[in-house]
Amino acid sequence: MTTAESVTGGKDASTLIDPMDLLANLGTSLDARTHTQIASALRKLIVLRAVPDDRLPAERELAKTLGVSRMTVREALSVLKAEGMVDTRPGRSGGHYQLQVKPSPHWRSAVANVREEIAELVQYRALLEEMTVRIAVREADTDEMEARLSAAIDLMSHDPDQPRFRHADTAFHLTIAQVSGNRHLCNALADARAELFSWIDTFPIPYELGDAVAEHRAIADAIRDRDEARAVEEVHRHMAKTADHVLRLLDSIGTRGSKS
Numbered sequence: 076m077t078t079a080e081s082v083t084g085g086k087d088a089s090t091l092i093d094p095m096d097l098l099a100n101l102g103t104s105l106d107a108r109t110h111t112q113i114a115s116a117l118r119k120l121i122v123l124r125a126v127p128d129d130r131l132p133a134e135r136e137l138a139k140t141l142g143v144s145r146m147t148v149r150e151a152l153s154v155l156k157a158e159g160m161v162d163t164r165p166g167r168s169g170g171h172y173q174l175q176v177k178p179s180p181h182w183r184s185a186v187a188n189v190r191e192e193i194a195e196l197v198q199y200r201a202l203l204e205e206m207t208v209r210i211a212v213r214e215a216d217t218d219e220m221e222a223r224l225s226a227a228i229d230l231m232s233h234d235p236d237q238p239r240f241r242h243a244d245t246a247f248h249l250t251i252a253q254v255s256g257n258r259h260l261c262n263a264l265a266d267a268r269a270e271l272f273s274w275i276d277t278f279p280i281p282y283e284l285g286d287a288v289a290e291h292r293a294i295a296d297a298i299r300d301r302d303e304a305r306a307v308e309e310v311h312r313h314m315a316k317t318a319d320h321v322l323r324l325l326d327s328i329g330t331r332g333s334k335s
Contacts, residue, residue, distance in 0.1 A: 091227060091246035094125040095132060095140050097265070102141045104262050110150035113141055117151055119269040121160055121173045122276065124241040131161070131171045175238060176276040190322055193274055197321075200267040201314035206260060207252040208294065208310050212303040215254045223250040224295040228288060237282040241272070247291055251298070280324045290316065 098120050105112045117137070120126065131137070134152075138145045152171055155161040162172045211220065227247035231240060245268065252261045290313040297306035 091127065091230065091242060092125045092249070094120060095136065097123075097125050097249075098137070099140050100258065100262060101265060103258065104266075108141070108143045108147065110147045110154065113143055113147055113151035114154040116141065117155060118158075118160065118273075119265065121155070122176070122269045122272045123245045123265065124238050125245060126173060127239065127242045129172045129174075131173055133170065178279040179277045189274060189277075190325060193271065193321060193325070194318060196267060196271045196274065197314055197318040200264070200271060201311055203260065203264045203267055204248065204251075204310045204314065205307050207248075207255055207264065208298060208306040209303055211251045211254045211298050212301055212306050215298060217299055217301070220250070220254070221295065221299050224291075224298070228291050228295060231284070231288045231291060234284065240282070240284065240287070244287070244291075247295075251294075275321060278325060278328060280321065280328065283320070285320065286316065 098116060101116045101119055102113075105116060117131075121131075126132075132140075134145045134148050137148045141148070152161055152163070156163060159177060160174055162174055164170060164172060224247055227243045227250065230243035231247075235243065248268065249261065249265065252264050255261065290309070293309045294306060294313060297309050
């Protein structure tokens, strides 16, 4: 199963992504099965907001999915807890819960040097997205694809908070990537998205839905119509707007930070 095959067609938000399948495929790209590497895979799962609610799967499920011991998972979760990404709660309703990532306390010193990195990540992601939409236009089962993309857009259109929007956004783009059947391409897209979001989460950038729903709907419509040129154009328009939005807000908070 490829990374994007972890995306399902259910309209219930909790079924937009199967987090365990996504985690299993992210795990295939690990160089080793140390707790540090497992923490890296779990970090991507959290940043991508693949789990729609806050509670993460149980340790035994994570261990089985990743092919490691529960002790290794526990050590990995401890790393993420120290980073402020996970909270462990006792009791019957206890377990490990993902937290919304807070901006780094050192963001002011980083903002001046990160513009080029973010611009390059957006460009890289745009090239990956272009490959996936080209394949989707040529090979997708249009009815199934439309149902899956519509479910993600439907969640976006109900004015979600940032975690719910990111969940829907991840489902939308990984659904398109599914059609390639190429594990490396799917993992590359998931990695690029996670790295970009990790940078964005470093800074106190306000969440704005903006034109995101319309942009995603335009991509979905072009794929449905089997219009490859239009689909590619809409993807690049969407990514250009994403880059402009993020970099503009970075410049804005950078100006504020320099005056603090």
